[in-house]
Amino acid sequence: MASVDQEEGDAGREAGTDSQDRYDGAGSSSSSGSAKTAADGNRAGVGGMINPGRYGIERVAYWLMRLSGLGLLAYFIGHIYETSSILQGKMGWDEFLAITQTTEGHILLAIVIGMCVFHTVNGIRVMLGHGGVGVGRAARPDYPYIPASQNYRHKLGIYTAIVLAAIAMMYGLAVMFGV
Amino acid sequence: MALQAAAGQASAQQTGTQRTITLRIARSNPAHDSSTTGFDDFDVPYEKWTTVLDAILEVKKSLDHSVAVRYSCRQATCGSCGMMINGRPRLACFTKIDELNSSVITVEPLQNFPVIRDLAVGFDSLFENHREVRPYLDRENTELEGVPDGELKEYPQSPEELEQYIQFANCIKCGLCNAACPTMATDSSFLGPQALAQAYRYVGDSRDKGKDSRLKVIDDSHGIWRCHFAGSCSQVCPKGVDPAMGIQLLRGYMLGFGGGSGNNNQK
Numbered sequence: 001m002a003s004v005d006q007e008e009g010d011a012g013r014e015a016g017t018d019s020q021d022r023y024d025g026a027g028s029s030s031s032s033g034s035a036k037t038a039a040d041g042n043r044a045g046v047g048g049m050i051n052p053g054r055y056g057i058e059r060v061a062y063w064l065m066r067l068s069g070l071g072l073l074a075y076f077i078g079h080i081y082e083t084s085s086i087l088q089g090k091m092g093w094d095e096f097l098a099i100t101q102t103t104e105g106h107i108l109l110a111i112v113i114g115m116c117v118f119h120t121v122n123g124i125r126v127m128l129g130h131g132g133v134g135v136g137r138a139a140r141p142d143y144p145y146i147p148a149s150q151n152y153r154h155k156l157g158i159y160t161a162i163v164l165a166a167i168a169m170m171y172g173l174a175v176m177f178g179v
Numbered sequence: 180m181a182l183q184a185a186a187g188q189a190s191a192q193q194t195g196t197q198r199t200i201t202l203r204i205a206r207s208n209p210a211h212d213s214s215t216t217g218f219d220d221f222d223v224p225y226e227k228w229t230t231v232l233d234a235i236l237e238v239k240k241s242l243d244h245s246v247a248v249r250y251s252c253r254q255a256t257c258g259s260c261g262m263m264i265n266g267r268p269r270l271a272c273f274t275k276i277d278e279l280n281s282s283v284i285t286v287e288p289l290q291n292f293p294v295i296r297d298l299a300v301g302f303d304s305l306f307e308n309h310r311e312v313r314p315y316l317d318r319e320n321t322e323l324e325g326v327p328d329g330e331l332k333e334y335p336q337s338p339e340e341l342e343q344y345i346q347f348a349n350c351i352k353c354g355l356c357n358a359a360c361p362t363m364a365t366d367s368s369f370l371g372p373q374a375l376a377q378a379y380r381y382v383g384d385s386r387d388k389g390k391d392s393r394l395k396v397i398d399d400s401h402g403i404w405r406c407h408f409a410g411s412c413s414q415v416c417p418k419g420v421d422p423a424m425g426i427q428l429l430r431g432y433m434l435g436f437g438g439g440s441g442n443n444n445q446k
C-alpha cells in the first residue's frame with residue numbers, strides 16, 4: 001500500500017500510456033493513448049460486447065435492453081415521421097396508416113409492443129439495481145463464491161420482463177389479426 | 180498437426196487410466212510480427228486434479244518451450260494466470276481440465292488487455308486504473324501529531340464495520356472482471372469493474388476519510404456511470420469479490436438512494 005501513496009492518478013496514467021505503446025512495436029514515439037494500436041487489438045469490441053451467450057441471463061438482459069432501446073428510438077423517429085403525414089390532410093394520414101394494416105405492419109407493431117414492455121419493466125429493474133436495491137449485502141465470501149448480486153430477485157425481474165413482453169405481444173397480435 | 184506429450188500416448192481420450200485432451204493455445208507476438216497469429220494444438224495427458232496451467236506447463240516442459248504464459252503462485256492468489264479458457268475468463272491455475280467437460284480446451288490471452296505474447300497480456304491499464312481510485316486508507320497526517328515516538332495509533336473497527344468491505348478486499352487484481360465486462364469491450368477509457376469495486380472497498384471502510392477525493396475520480400463519464408449492471412464481472416470473479424455489487428452499492432450511495440450502505444459512521 002505504501003508504494004501506492006507515492007503515485008497520484010495522472011502520473012500513473014501517463015507512465016502507463018507510454019508502456020502500452022511499447023507493446024505495439026512502434027516504440028514510444030506515439031504519445032496518444034486513445035488511438036487504436038495493435039496492442040489494443042485484443043479488446044473484445046462490439047462483437048464481444050453483444051455476445052449474449054457466455055455470462056448468464058443478466059448479460060442477455062443487458063443485450064435486450066440495448067436492442068430494445070435502439071429499436072424504440074428507431075420506432076420513435078419513424079413514428080414522428082408517420083404522424084407528420086397529417087399535414088397532408090386526411091388522405092395522406094389514411095394512406096400512411098394503411099401500412100400498419102398489412103401483415104408485415106402487424107408483426108412490426110407486435111415487436112414494438114414487445115420492446116416497449118421489456119424495456120420498461122427491465123428498465124425499472126435496472127434503475128433499482130443501479131441504486132443498490134436488491135443487489136445483496138456485503139459479507140465475508142465463502143467458496144464457491146456465488147455472487148450475491150446475481151440473485152433470484154434480479155433474475156425474477158428479468159424473466160418477468162420477458163414474460164410480460166411475450167404476453168403483450170401475443171395480445172397485440174390477437175387484436176390486430178382479429179382472432 | 181497436434182503434438183503429443185508423453186511418448187506412447189497414441190490416441191486422444193481414454194488410454195487406460197490416463198486421459199488426454201487437446202490443448203489449443205493461441206500464439207501471437209504483436210511486438211515482433213503482428214501477422215502471425217493462430218493456434219497450436221497439443222495433446223496433453225491429464226488426471227482428475229490437473230489444472231489448465233499444469234497442462235500448459237506440461238506443453239512448455241516437453242513439447243514447445245516457446246509458449247509464453249505468466250503465472251506465479253499456482254493457487255489463485257497472485258492473479259497472474261488469467262486467460263480466456265474455452266471463451267470465458269478464468270484463472271488457469273484454478274480451473275481443472277476435468278470440470279470443463281470438453282475434449283478440446285482453447286486458451287487465449289485475456290480479452291480487453293494488450294497482448295505481450297501468446298497468453299501473456301499487459302496489465303498496465305489495470306494497475307493504473309486501480310491506482311487512480313486511491314486504493315489506500317486516507318487519513319490526515321495531523322492525526323499523528325502528538326503521538327509519542329515509538330507508539331502506535333490505532334483506528335479501531337467493529338466486526339460489523341469490517342463486514343462492510345472485507346469481501347471487496349479479497350481482490351487479487353487478476354483482471355478477469357475487466358475481461359468479461361461489456362463496457363470494457365468497447366471503451367478503453369472506462370475505469371473498469373476492478374477499480375470501481377476497489378473504490379467501494381475504501382469508501383465502505385469506516386477508517387477511511389478520503390471519500391470526497393475518491394468519489395471525484397469515479398464521478399466521470401468513463402467512471403461509475405458507464406456501468407450497465409450486466410453482472411458478467413461478478414460471474415467470472417474467482418475470489419467472490421462480486422464487483423457488480425460493489426459498484427451498485429457505491430452508485431446507490433452517490434445517488435443518495437440509501438441502497439448503498441456506504442459508510443456513514445466515520446469518526
Ligand code: HEM
Pocket residue numbers: 062065066067068069070072073076119120121122123124126127406407408
Ligand atoms: C418507461 C419507459 C422507459 C424506461 C423505464 C427506460 C429505462 C431505461 C434505462 C434504465 C436505461 C439504461 C439501461 C442500461 O443502463 O443498460 C435505458 C436505456 C435506453 N433507453 Fe430507455 N426507458 C424507457 C423508455 C424508452 C423509450 C420510449 C426509448 C426510445 C425512444 C428509450 C430508449 C433508450 C435507449 C436508446 C437506451 C440506451 C440503450 C443502451 O445504452 O443500452 N427508452 N432505458
Ligand code: SF4
Pocket residue numbers: 349350351352353354355356357372373376412415416417418419420421422
Ligand atoms: S474483482 Fe475479482 S475478477 Fe476482478 S480483479 Fe479482483 S479478484 Fe480478479
Ligand code: FES
Pocket residue numbers: 249250251252253254255256257258259260261270271272273
Ligand atoms: S498462478 Fe497465481 S493466480 Fe494463478
